[in-house]
Every structure is written in structure tokens, then in C-alpha cells.
Amino acid sequence: GVDLGKLLSQTGLVTLDPGFVNTAACESDITYIDGDAGILRYRGYPIEQLAEKSNFIEVSYLLIYGELPTQQQYAEFAERIKRHTLLHEDLKQFFDGFPRDAHPMPVLSSAVSALSTFYQDSLNPFDKDQVELSTARLLAKLPTIAAYAYKKSVGQPFLYPDNSLGLVENFLRMTFGFPAEPYEVDPVMARALDQLFILHADHEQNCSTSTVRMVGSSEANLFASISAGINALFGPLHGGANSAVLEMLEGIKANGGDVDSFVNRVKNKEPGVRLMGFGHRVYKNYDPRAAIIKKTADEVLTRLGSNDPLLDIALRLEEKALADDYFVDRKLYPNVDFYTGLIYKAMGFPTKFFTVLFALGRLPGWIAHWREMLEDPARKISRPRQVYTGSGERAYAPITER
Numbered sequence: 001g002v003d004l005g006k007l008l009s010q011t012g013l014v015t016l017d018p019g020f021v022n023t024a025a026c027e028s029d030i031t032y033i034d035g036d037a038g039i040l041r042y043r044g045y046p047i048e049q050l051a052e053k054s055n056f057i058e059v060s061y062l063l064i065y066g067e068l069p070t071q072q073q074y075a076e077f078a079e080r081i082k083r084h085t086l087l088h089e090d091l092k093q094f095f096d097g098f099p100r101d102a103h104p105m106p107v108l109s110s111a112v113s114a115l116s117t118f119y120q121d122s123l124n125p126f127d128k129d130q131v132e133l134s135t136a137r138l139l140a141k142l143p144t145i146a147a148y149a150y151k152k153s154v155g156q157p158f159l160y161p162d163n164s165l166g167l168v169e170n171f172l173r174m175t176f177g178f179p180a181e182p183y184e185v186d187p188v189m190a191r192a193l194d195q196l197f198i199l200h201a202d203h204e205q206n207c208s209t210s211t212v213r214m215v216g217s218s219e220a221n222l223f224a225s226i227s228a229g230i231n232a233l234f235g236p237l238h239g240g241a242n243s244a245v246l247e248m249l250e251g252i253k254a255n256g257g258d259v260d261s262f263v264n265r266v267k268n269k270e271p272g273v274r275l276m277g278f279g280h281r282v283y284k285n286y287d288p289r290a291a292i293i294k295k296t297a298d299e300v301l302t303r304l305g306s307n308d309p310l311l312d313i314a315l316r317l318e319e320k321a322l323a324d325d326y327f328v329d330r331k332l333y334p335n336v337d338f339y340t341g342l343i344y345k346a347m348g349f350p351t352k353f354f355t356v357l358f359a360l361g362r363l364p365g366w367i368a369h370w371r372e373m374l375e376d377p378a379r380k381i382s383r384p385r386q387v388y389t390g391s392g393e394r395a396y397a398p399i400t401e402r
């Protein structure tokens, strides 16, 4: 029953832990990771079982409400989400304002931030009905926003959602379809994307989720907090890694497919050269999601008849790294992003868009954490301490005397 944090603050001592490598910021019931054993569970359910047997809507329910839904709960939840897929017509105009070559991640975060202006009743994070509404709106609208961001980038007309379709099918149609033209959703593609969303749905206190919690700890509403999380995900060391992997593979291909010299550059720690898609703060073993994705990559690429030479480069790179002391000693294994880019590419998504797909998958996890944080009786505004290393007291000199 000792509150160590309180005790420490009374002594005036602070712990310095850059990157929070050893510091827990909260207690959480949502996701369990054993990084040494390569275990990941959502609410106690192993990721392998969820990826094989569940679907993204059900996993979203599980993460947010803590239990798998009954049939009735599932039907109601899915229906509630369907009813909110449309964007306000005025929100559509936002997309016109962005440059055509805008990166879709800031487009996504801006549009989500703008939701607060369209739904001003959402501003009180303790209004339970509004939190439920905001939850449904986000789950429903983020795929529509993402599809519009895509359409904007390729200069094609927007498609309204077709609510006779499931969430992933609807998203694929809004992204790749054309108005007044039938769009056949490839079930293998839809299932693979659904599974990728499940695998990305939560990963406890990663950078973007911690951001969502931190922003939410000031009692900012759900839309503002999720928008901040999207911006955190944008960075290349986090969600941006899936695009960076593909750029790395393209670079190796352009260099004649020479995997050995690339690995040597990584080992020599050339500035800015890392084996993207490898390494993880928590996993010091094969990322369990990477194992599932590797199999999916194989299936999707075979199904779509994609004979992508980048897959061969990725496989050779993995084999080489796993047998090399540099990577073995540092416990660097493929993470979730090593193979996802290849799948997304085969599906027809441009590289810049990969991180948007990560955001769509991570959304229920962010929402679950934001809600858990606000319901936590031990909740406090996030406010880390620092160790000051700057100058001592100095007297101000007027500018004319400097």
C-alpha cells in the first residue's frame, strides 16, 4: 500500500529515465506483453487466436469494453458504427484546402481534430453518452476520412460510404472504387486487411497510445486526444516505420539487391541507416505479430499474383540478420512492420498511405486507453519531472550591451 511516487516526491528526489524505458506511467487491464517470450494478449486473449478467429469490429469491442460481445451486443455495436460512417458535407471541404501532394497522416490528424468543431457536445470527457457517441463516430468516420485522404492524393472523386458493406469492405470500396461503377471487394484482400487491423489494434503504452493518454489526462476530449496520437504515429521510428521499410527495400533493389552491403552499413552505424522493421523496445524475441504477418504476406502475394522482388529481398535480409551476431547480441528481430508494407503495396496502397492503415488499426486501442485513463481513480494530469542542466542564475543585460 505504499505510494512510492508520493513518497519520492516528498523527498524531492526524481528518477531520470529517458524514453521511459523502466518507468510505468499507469496500471492497465487492456493488453499484456511478455517481450522476452514473444507473447501478446488483448484482455487475456492470445493475439494468434484473435487474428485467426475474430474480426476487427469484435476486437474493437473487446478492447474498449473488456469482454467479447454477445451476438446481440455485437450486432448493436456494428450497427451503431455503420450509422456514423458519413462525414458532414462541410468537413469534406477541408480536403480541398490541402495541397494535392499532402502526406495523408497530417490530413488524417487534422480532420480528426476538426471533428471537435462539428460535435461540440463532445467536449466534456465525463459525459458518458457523448463518449459513446464519439467512440462510434471515430470508429465509423476514420475509414471514410482515410479513404478521402487517398482520393484527394490521386485526384479522384470521393465515394459516399455504402453501409450494406462491412467496415473493411466499405473502406476498400471508398478507396479503390469509382462512383457509379460496381466494385467487387476481393474477400482475401478484405480478410487480410481485417487481420492486419486486429494485429495493430493495441500494443499497450507505445508512443502514440502514451500520447493519447497524456493529452487526455488534461481532460481534452476524445477527438483532440486521438488526433495527437495520430501525429505521434506519424514518426518514422513508430508508425512511419512501415513506409520506411519499403523505402529501404526499394533502395536495396536499386542497388542491385545487395543485402550484404546494406547489412554492413547498418552494422557500421552509418548515420541514418538502420534495419527498418527490426528491433523493438519491448520485444527481445520474434514479434508474435510479425510471425502471423509473414504468413499473410505469403498468402496475399500469391493470391494477388504479385511477384514482388522486394519480398525476396526482405526474406534474404531477415535470414541474414537473424544469423548475424550484431542483431543476435542486441536481440533485434523483425517487428510488426517488417512485412506489412509488402502486403499493403500488393493491395495497391501507395507507400505514403501505409501509416494511415496502421492508424485505422490502432484506433480502438487508443480509444480503450483514453477511456480507461479517465475512469482510473488514481488518474492525474501527466506531468513528468526533469533534471535541469542549464546555466545557473545570470543577470539580464540589455541588448545594446551584448
Ligand code: ACO
Pocket: 236, 237, 238, 239, 241, 266, 273, 274, 275, 276, 277, 278, 279, 280, 281, 282, 330, 332, 335, 336, 337
Ligand atoms: N537496426 C540496427 N540497429 C538497431 C536497430 C535497427 N533497427 N534497432 C536497434 N538497434 C541497435 C541500436 O543501435 C543499439 O545498439 P548499441 O547498443 O550498439 O548502441 C541497440 O540496438 C539498442 O537500440 P535502441 O535504439 O537503444 O533501442 P530502442 O528500444 O530505443 O529502440 C526502436 C527501439 C526505435 C524500435 C529501434 O529498434 C528502431 O529504430 N527500429 C527501426 C524502426 C522500426 O522498425 N520501428 C518500428 C517499431 S514497432 C512499431 O512502432 C509498431
